[in-house]
Amino acid sequence: MxxxxxxxxxxxxSMQDETSYKQYRGEVLDSKTNDPLVFASLVLEGTNISTVTNTEGTFLLKVPNTIENGNVVISFLGYRNKSIPLAQLSEDKNKIELDVSVTxxxxxxxxxxxxxxxxxxxxxxxxxxxxxxxxxxxxxxxxxxxxxxxxxxxxxxxxxxxxxxxxxxxxxxxxxxxxxxxxxxxxxxxxxxxxxxxxxxxxxxxxxxxxxxxxxxxxxxxxxxxxxxxxxxxxxxxxxxxxxxxxxxxxxxxxxxxxxxxxxxxxxxxxxxxxxxxxxxxxxxxxxxxxxxxxxxxxxxxxxxxxxxxxxxxxxxxxxxxxxxxxxxxxxxxxxxxxxxxxxxxxxxxxxxxxxxxxxxxxxxxxxxxxxxxxxxxxxxxxxxxxxxxxxxxxxxxxxxxxxxxxxxxxxxxxxx
Known part of the structure; x- marks a missing residue:
């Protein structure tokens, strides 16, 4: 099988009002090599809102306007999670670097x-x-x-x-x-x-x-x-x-x-x-x-x-x-x-x-x-x-x-x- x-x-x-959300674009990279991290996960902490990066390491995350505060947690296999406050993200060209996790x-x-x-x-x-x-x-x-x-x-x-x-x-x-x-x-x-x-x-x-x-x-x-x-x-x-x-x-x-x-x-x-x-x-x-x-x-x-x-x-x-x-x-x-x-x-x-x-x-x-x-x-x-x-x-x-x-x-x- x-x-x-x-x-x-x-x-x-019908679609909801276009102004009912904010969107954040960017890329997730290896902090040392600058290589894109493919299929990295981004989750708005405390919610079920999430997305993943594509095969070029870029992402688009849409967050309802009703949510003004919160942290976006970025994770990838073999790397340390990173938490970034929404207020620190811009609408475009966010560059997020993750560090390799060594145990x-x-x-x-x-x-x-x-x-x-x-x-x-x-x-x-x-x-x-x-x-x-x-x-x-x-x-x-x-x-x-x-x-x-x-x-x-x-x-x-x-x-x-x-x-x-x-x-x-x-x-x-x-x-x-x-x-x-x-x-x-x-x-x-x-x-x-x-x-x-x-x-x-x-x-x-x-x-x-x-x-x-x-x-x-x-x-x-x-x-x-x-x-x-x-x-x-x-x-x-x-x-x-x-x-x-x-x-x-x-x-x-x-x-x-x-x-x-x-x-x-x-x-x-x-x-x-x-x-x-x-x-x-x-x-x-x-x-x-x-x-x-x-x-x-x-x-x-x-x-x-x-x-x-x-x-x-x-x-x-x-x-x-x-x-x-x-x-x-x-x-x-x-x-x-x-x-x-x-x-x-x-x-x-x-x-x-x-x-x-x-x-x-x-x-x-x-x-x-x-x-x-x-x-x-x-x-x-x-x-x-x-x-x-x-x-x-x-x-x-x-x-x-x-x-x-x-x-x-x-x-x-x-x-x-």
């Missing part, structure tokens, strides 16, 4: 379990006491992109409501679409209409603590080899790093990656992993739903990441992403085509759910193709006060191009007889 059952297909509520392991009085597998099993077993175990209503920003080599050819974004069930419950989370937009330039897709099936569920099901069976079932966990890697820290707390990969005698494509586990509480704080695609035919059958008759399609990379956040001693799903890269070898063509699909989702606000559940007809299906559901792009203020993941420069360029095309089309209509 692949995470989220992602498949590749080769074939409006002398000999001074830490914590003994690791004898074997890494035992630690992983204990972490999964203790999710009821370590993770938020009440129903929650989360607001999340979701983005998916499709690239032909390095060029953006499709972009879809959405704000969704996640009706998160307790981590000890076997019931799956429910997702409701709040608003979405998309643009696809099919002229750059050859004769292929490439679509991502699953939409936000591709990111949501990467929540390993809620959905461990997508990777580690009670039976399949024995098919992996777990070993200790070099430990790291989160805000001076020791984090065990566990490497895992499938055993050499297992033929079915499984996953390999790293688990970051809090040594004291036995909490999974983050995970990165990818699918073993050595057997291209088997991997292709897992992820390719339909394909042209005159082409061979196979994945070249399938990778995932999930990060958790902590509040009041409990952890909860905060961010995840997925990358699916495919190569298409065409019959009687000299050159092949390379496409990559990426999706990411960040929880930007949440509260305890007192029993609200959308009706079945209002729920997103796990087979959704967001690009088929979303409307076209709108004005730059489309998202209003919602916290979003700041676009990368390439995506910003694509958005500006879309907006110019819309403006030109609108102008042509207004001047036509």
């Amino acid at each position: 692949n995470v989220g059952d992602a498949q590749a297909f080769f074939q409006d509520t 002398t392991l000999s001074e830490v009085n914590i003994s690791a379990p004898k074997n890494a597998l035992a630690l992983v099993k204990e972490t999964l077993r203790r999710k009821g006491e370590n993770y938020y175990n009440n129903p929650a209503l989360m607001t999340a920003f979701y983005r998916e992109t499709i690239k032909k080599r390095r060029r953006n050819v499709s972009l879809a974004e959405a704000v969704v409501n996640i009706y998160k069930t307790p981590y000890t419950s076997s019931r799956k989370d429910v997702v409701k679409l709040y608003k979405a937009r998309k643009n696809t330039d099919y002229s750059k897709l050859d004769t292929v209409a490439l679509k991502l099936q699953g939409g936000p569920f591709n990111a949501l099901y990467v929540d390993l603590m809620k959905y461990p069976d997508f990777i580690f079932t009670p039976e399949s966990i024995e098919d992996y080899k777990f070993t200790y890697d070099r430990s790291t820290t989160i805000n001076d707390r020791l984090i065990y790093v566990i490497d895992f990969k499938q055993r050499s005698n297992i033929l079915e494509p499984l996953y390999a990656g790293k688990l970051f586990i809090d040594a004291d509480k036995k909490v999974l704080t983050s995970a990165v992993f990818s699918l073993n695609i050595t057997n291209r035919d088997m991997a292709s059958r897992m992820f390719v739903r339909r394909k042209p008759r005159n082409a061979r399609v196979y994945p070249t990379q399938i990778a995932y990441r999930v990060d958790y956040r902590e509040r009041d001693g409990r952890w909860y799903y905060g961010y995840s992403n997925a990358l699916l890269e495919f190569k298409i070898n065409w019959d009687r063509k000299l050159f092949n085509s390379v496409y990559s699909m990426t999706c990411e989702m960040a929880v930007t606000d949440w509260e305890e759910n007192l029993g609200e559940i959308p009706k079945s007809k209002d729920r997103l299906k796990s087979t959704i193709i967001l690009a088929d559901e979303a409307i076209g792009f709108s004005d730059p203020d489309f998202w209003g006060e919602f916290n979003i993941i700041e676009p990368e420069k390439s995506i910003e360029s694509a958005i500006r191009k879309i907006q110019r095309q819309l403006k030109r089309a609108k102008s042509d209509r207004s001047t036509s007889p």
Whole structure:
């Protein structure tokens, strides 16, 4: 079973007043190297308002005008947390530097379990006491992109409501679409209409603590080899790093990656992993739903990441992403085509759910193709006060191009007889 059952297909509520929030832009960097810190977390202390940095280390944080004071806590794996008062942040060009957190392991009085597998099993077993175990209503920003080599050819974004069930419950989370937009330039897709099936569920099901069976079932966990890697820290707390990969005698494509586990509480704080695609035919059958008759399609990379956040001693799903890269070898063509699909989702606000559940007809299906559901792009203020993941420069360029095309089309209509 692949995470989220992602498949590749080769074939409006009114906004609130624009002045109801303040926004802060900036970047998060390593204090010594000046390198951008990718997927760093920013949380307004004492609230559930949060965002993450993009792959270029930049962020956009929107805070309601009703909140005048408070501290923004910035955190990143292996670095010391930094707390900055809102009053010290400007609207633009904030440069936040984090220091590497160094812990002398000999001074830490914590003994690791004898074997890494035992630690992983204990972490999964203790999710009821370590993770938020009440129903929650989360607001999340979701983005998916499709690239032909390095060029953006499709972009879809959405704000969704996640009706998160307790981590000890076997019931799956429910997702409701709040608003979405998309643009696809099919002229750059050859004769292929490439679509991502699953939409936000591709990111949501990467929540390993809620959905461990997508990777580690009670039976399949024995098919992996777990070993200790070099430990790291989160805000001076020791984090065990566990490497895992499938055993050499297992033929079915499984996953390999790293688990970051809090040594004291036995909490999974983050995970990165990818699918073993050595057997291209088997991997292709897992992820390719339909394909042209005159082409061979196979994945070249399938990778995932999930990060958790902590509040009041409990952890909860905060961010995840997925990358699916495919190569298409065409019959009687000299050159092949390379496409990559990426999706990411960040929880930007949440509260305890007192029993609200959308009706079945209002729920997103796990087979959704967001690009088929979303409307076209709108004005730059489309998202209003919602916290979003700041676009990368390439995506910003694509958005500006879309907006110019819309403006030109609108102008042509207004001047036509």
